[in-house]
Amino acid sequence: xxNIPFGRTxxxxxxxxxxxxKVGSFAxxxxxxxxxxxxxxxxxxxxxxAPLRSSHKAVINIFLGGGPPHQDMWDIKTEAPKEIRGEFxxxxxxxxxxxxxxxxxxxxxxxxxxxxxxxxVGARGxxxxxxxxxxxxxxxxxxxxxRPSLGSAVMRLQGNVDPSVPPFIGMAExxxxxPWSDPGQTGFLGSTFxxxxxxxxxxxxxxxxxxxxxxxxxxxxxxxxxxDLKREMDAAGGLRGADASxxxxxxxxxxxKLVEAMDLSKESQKTRExxxxxxxxxxxxxxxxxxxxHLLMARRLVEAGARVVTLSYGRWDSHGKNFxxxxxxxxxxxxxxxxxxxxxxxxxxxxxxxxxxxxxFGRTPQINKDSGRDHWPxxxxxxxxxxxxKTGQVIGSTDRTGGAAKDRPVSFGDIFxxxxxxxxLNPETSTLMDPTGRPQHLADGTALRELI
Numbered sequence: 001x002x003n004i005p006f007g008r009t010x011x012x013x014x015x016x017x018x019x020x021x022k023v024g025s026f027a028x029x030x031x032x033x034x035x036x037x038x039x040x041x042x043x044x045x046x047x048x049x050a051p052l053r054s055s056h057k058a059v060i061n062i063f064l065g066g067g068p069p070h071q072d073m074w075d076i077k078t079e080a081p082k083e084i085r086g087e088f089x090x091x092x093x094x095x096x097x098x099x100x101x102x103x104x105x106x107x108x109x110x111x112x113x114x115x116x117x118x119x120x121v122g123a124r125g126x127x128x129x130x131x132x133x134x135x136x137x138x139x140x141x142x143x144x145x146x147r148p149s150l151g152s153a154v155m156r157l158q159g160n161v162d163p164s165v166p167p168f169i170g171m172a173e174x175x176x177x178x179p180w181s182d183p184g185q186t187g188f189l190g191s192t193f194x195x196x197x198x199x200x201x202x203x204x205x206x207x208x209x210x211x212x213x214x215x216x217x218x219x220x221x222x223x224x225x226x227x228d229l230k231r232e233m234d235a236a237g238g239l240r241g242a243d244a245s246x247x248x249x250x251x252x253x254x255x256x257k258l259v260e261a262m263d264l265s266k267e268s269q270k271t272r273e274x275x276x277x278x279x280x281x282x283x284x285x286x287x288x289x290x291x292x293x294h295l296l297m298a299r300r301l302v303e304a305g306a307r308v309v310t311l312s313y314g315r316w317d318s319h320g321k322n323f324x325x326x327x328x329x330x331x332x333x334x335x336x337x338x339x340x341x342x343x344x345x346x347x348x349x350x351x352x353x354x355x356x357x358x359x360x361f362g363r364t365p366q367i368n369k370d371s372g373r374d375h376w377p378x379x380x381x382x383x384x385x386x387x388x389x390k391t392g393q394v395i396g397s398t399d400r401t402g403g404a405a406k407d408r409p410v411s412f413g414d415i416f417x418x419x420x421x422x423x424x425l426n427p428e429t430s431t432l433m434d435p436t437g438r439p440q441h442l443a444d445g446t447a448l449r450e451l452i
Contacts, residue, residue: 055352056161057387057423058302059150060340061310062295062357063129063172064333065180065287066317069363069373070381071402072326073101074116074394077365084365084401087323095392103330106338107383112392113341113350115384115451119396119405122412123361123377127317128179132358133310134187135416135443141188144435149184150416151308152193153432153442154423162305164257166196169301171294172312176286183310188434195310198262261304262297272296275339278332283325287315290329292336299343302353307423316359320370333357341385354387354422356415365401379405382415387422389451413445421447 069086071077076090076099090099093111100108100116107114123131130138136147148156151168160167170183183195264272278290290313298309314329337357344350362380363373379398385391396408417427420442427447431439 056305056307058306058353059154059308059387059419059423060295060298060302060353060355061133061150061184061308061419062337062355063132063180063310063312064314064316064357064359065129065175065312066127066315066359067361067363067375067380068316068329068359069318069322069326070118070379070398071363071365072322072373073104073330074381074383075118075398075402076101077400077402080365080401083367086367088326098392098394101326101330103326104334106334110338110341113345113385115389115391116394117382117384117396117410117415118394118398119407119409120358120362120380120382120412120415121378121405121409123380125361125375125377126179127177128360129182129310129312130179130185130360131412132360133182133184135412135445141434141440145188145190146185147440148187148189148193148432149195149310150419151184151195151310152186152189153420154307154425155193156189156432157425157430158307158423160305161307162257165261165301165305166258167305167307168193168195169306169308170195170197170310171297172197172310173288173291175288175312175315180287180315181312183312184308188440189432257304258301261300261306264293264296264300267296267300271343274335274342276332276335278336282328283318283321284315285317287317288312290314290332292332292339295336295340296343299340299349299353302349303347313357318363318372319368319374320372322363322367322372324371337383344386350386351388352386354389354419355385356382356419357384358382358415362402365403376403378403382410384415384418384451387419387451389418389422391451393450395448395450410448411445413443414448415445417443417445417447418451421452 072086072088076088077085078090088101088103091102091105091108092099093108095111098111098116100111124137126138133149134147138146140147155168158167168184172181172183175181183197186193260266275296276292278292281289294311294313298311301309313333316325316329318325340355341350344353359380361375361377364376368374379402396410397406398404399406420427420430425442427441427443430442432442434440
């Protein structure tokens, strides 16, 4: 627990005393702050049930950590031998000629809203989110800090939609295997462009403990307290980009907009039931739980002004009991993913917001002795929606066993070029300046012509 003194002040309760800003409890970028007893949410100003409208482009990036089995989801191999084909049957969708795995009945009924990429190539085989948040291999530009994630790049190039709402938010639950809960690294851009990371469900840690924000002591003194603390940490070899991070943190703390966006009690019971809660959490082990409500929260955060929201959904590392895992994780993802896309569509946001769900690699064609599938970086899959894209189609295919891309291989860079394009950034001309003064392209690929 850290305390920043800011002088004697008479608060709204009439008590004059030496006051302290207590720091901790939620993470902002690379810094850990505690805000218990400082904040209380302002009264909601949005009428109950009145939907907000998105007026900006955004991406919701759903990381299926562990490597989802492509041949049991979007690419069922009906002609493969039994030891490869698996237990699932294909089902027809509402798009003629497109079939997907039987677990995804809701997706099948609205396949016209999705694009299924069956031929993602270029995975490096690491059990981490790096390629799914940056589009680059982890070693790229490592000597100067590495490549920044999509969220950090967008934050640098496009900034805030609303000063009180971070443009880049990472909601991944903490996992025992840490790389599965990586929301996206800042790379050579530095900690100023790190994601805002709420640290837990207790919203009291992010609300003003006063009648309203005007009851806070002198804001300049309070901000100076933040600056002094962070300069001390810098002098001791701590974080960088302190002033920018402090200003962003203070904007967040003195507004209720972010708090409101994360308060799911503002949603109707019917809406929450449509998304589900993803419980009971099964097959989690050292990975992320299947928190369906995170997808609902992602929609609310985009409405509030976030440009990029990342989350980690489930633990798909199915070396054993692969088919049981897909029945559990797949059915839950089927519910919340379709609810999200329907929600965005009804609210007039779907053309502005791109949704992508994918993992770090695929799974082996051969089923192992434990009824599982092992790591298979040779080919994997992705599902996309929204962003004004031409959906209702399949891109690419794999061979008879699902072991290699047969036609139209799609790289991580191609998908990221598409995401940047959907955000209004030209991936061919937009660049970021690295610490050596050299411009660096956003993606090593070309936006998918089938989609844009």
